[in-house]
Amino acid sequence: MNIGELAKQSGLAASRIRFYEAEGLISQVGRQANGYRRYSAEALQTLQLIQSAQQAGFTLQELKALMPAPGEHKRDELIEALERKVQQIEAMQVQLAHSKAQLLGVIEAVRAQPQGVPCSMGQKQVLASIKLNA
Incomplete structure (x- = not known):
């Protein structure tokens, strides 16, 4: 298949496919007589x-190290x-759980401030509570 077909089937831009090829992640590329790339299934x-590995958190460098050569x-x-x-996950x-707990604490601290307290005073107290919990 040509790069347009591959882009359509994969949902990736042709430039992204060429990038992966240049990075050595795609090695199943042939050339037609006119010089166009020809990709295998x-x-x-x-x-x-x-795509799946990147969604799972793998970097391209990690993928390159793991991609086996043919055979x-x-x-x-x-x-x-x-x-x-x-x-790592x-x-x-x-x-993330720690950060969430901190933010929930900050929300409660902000809610606990009386309505008439100036924002600057409340901000100082909130920032102080974040530093204490860090």
Whole structure:
């Protein structure tokens, strides 16, 4: 298939596909006699894998390290990378829960301020409470 077809099927811009190709993430590319790129069905699968992995939090550099060369298998490395990513996500969840708790505390502190208190005074108290809880 040509790049237009691949772009349509993958939902990616042709420029993004060319970028992935230049980065070495797509290797299943041939050239026609007129110089146009010709992509295999594997290229579509690779693009779908890249999209899924990025949504899961993998960077392009991480993906490049994990993408096997044709005929190569990196099962153990893949499992380790996936486990590391799960640990990173769990650490982010802990941080997000802490941030959420802080924000909820700030909301309560703001709500507890009497209506007539000047904003500047309330801001100082709120900022002080954030520093104490950090």
